[in-house]
Amino acid sequence: MLKRIYDWTDERTGLVSMAEEEMHKPLPPGVGWPFSLGSAILFLVIVQFVTGFTLATLYAPTPDHAYASIQYLERNVPYGRIVRGLHHWTASVVVIVMFLHLLRTLIYGAYKRPREMTWMFGVGLFFVMLGFAFTGYLLPWDQKSYWGTVVGTEIAASVPLVGEYVLRLMRGSNDVGALTLSRFYAVHVMLLPWLLIGLLSGHLFLVRKLGTAGPWAEHQGENARPNPFYPNQVFKDMVVAVGIGAFVLYMAIQVGAPLEPVANPAATDYIPRPEWYFLSLYQLLKYLPGRLEVVGTFILPTLGGIALFFLPFLDRSPERHPLKRPWVVGIAGVTTLGIAILTAVAMFTNPKQPGAETPVADPTMTGPVTAAADPVRGKKLYEDFACGSCHVISGQGNAVGPELTHVGSQRDAAYLKKKTINPKFDNPESIMPPTQAPPKDIDDLVAYMESLK
């Protein structure tokens, strides 16, 4: 039966035998593990499409609901936390793997004739991926995403002459707000995916049409044998893809995706920081004061991007050995090192976020609630943390967990504190998630509960 469907389809389209032919095309000798990164990226892109669609079924792109919808996804939707974690961690990992893939291609000189366009499609894909990162960053509408976008769009405003127009075009108005969120969402889920699919199709078509360049000539000794794509290379590709996938899944489950307090345009104590892959630029700006700033915000990134895109035309000799191309490999090495150093410096020297990065309350801590605890702020936190999705106070909320209407007269502060931090301490069956918040927040929450007599 399967065979008949197969033959029927193939007779009419020729697609099946074409795909099979592709699978069995031999690869040049010496192709192996370093050539598996492209497939890994393809796998990660598929992960992003699938998890992205799933997130979009639960997300509301308006400032009124964006944060609440993410909170709901994290706390109430089964596996929602993991799906968001997968999307978050894959977004980071794909940037690293793409960078390595690009570096590998550069070192092997694989962008040279006739593969110039394969390279240009690839660089285009890298820019599209950074676009995904920039637009996706805003969507959770927490402090980090709001302030990151304020600064990010402000950087775009430093473009000479047209900066102000670029800023308004990106924000949809003068400030980061409802219109910004809508347009970032539209770009993230409607424009960029199509660009990605278009560029990726071109890239993959050329990779299959021209074949992989393989290693430079010296690798191909006398005994070199061509490598069948299937199963030899497919197996290696899949080991790498699944390995990266396992790491991403582990991070999604163990760490999850961060969610800071809801965006507050009035906050003055918040230190905006971009996502790690933009940290090097962020750090560079610190060394370029005043009039030179535009060098870091606009001139360097633009020139770098253009040089990268047109690299096949800047380095036209047929020589592929990295040691015989000292300029290209040297500049790439210095740039990579520079980015790495700037990123590291930014990661280790920047001030800690007040509040956001203060240590989470120690689960073993049972000490008394400090006298300064503020029940009014606690009530606000109770709402922010959506405790009402499982607890009822005076008829408000859902009775999944115990009702808290009179909890202040039923439990003492020490118990409430312990229970809030580690709900399983007296009942291993408890399904309540531990409350991860700075000690001050826990104290205020407990103070609020104590006030419910």
Next chain:
Amino acid sequence: MADETPPSPTPASRSAEGASTKRTRRSLMEWGIHLLAALATAMVALPVLGTLLSPIYARSKSENWVTVGASDQFPDGETVKVVFKQVKRDGYMESEHPVTVYVSRQADRYTVFSATCTHLGCAVNWIGAEKKFQCPCHNGAFGPDGKVLYGPPPKPLPQLQARVNGDGQLEVLAI
């Protein structure tokens, strides 16, 4: 597909033993590819399907007792229409809906009927003089006990769980 040997310039002099090792290696790799493909699919599909299909298996268990009014305000032996506000959790939002019910008191027993006709969902009216719930849409009617008197409704009028709390307030379990 299965029997195609990879194009390999193996010298003809190579022993048959070597060829069979190669075949084993090849089938091992093919087996590995299938295993890895299954793993890669499961890694993504399990959490994603868990989320996407959650409306089927994770019914919201939220119990929401809503106060309708003081229990002694309902006259014994009569049926009274009550409209109360219910805060409903709607995904990530909470919204307030007015809900109409009929409270019928027999001494200490309170029966709370939904106002939704079991035929096509129109709201029924209590006709006190005739002691029946009349549906305005297709001329269906229910008796004071909620049972179908005549007309198209297939089932009796649904009842809501009700209780009188410690403060003497009548509460219903809102769905």
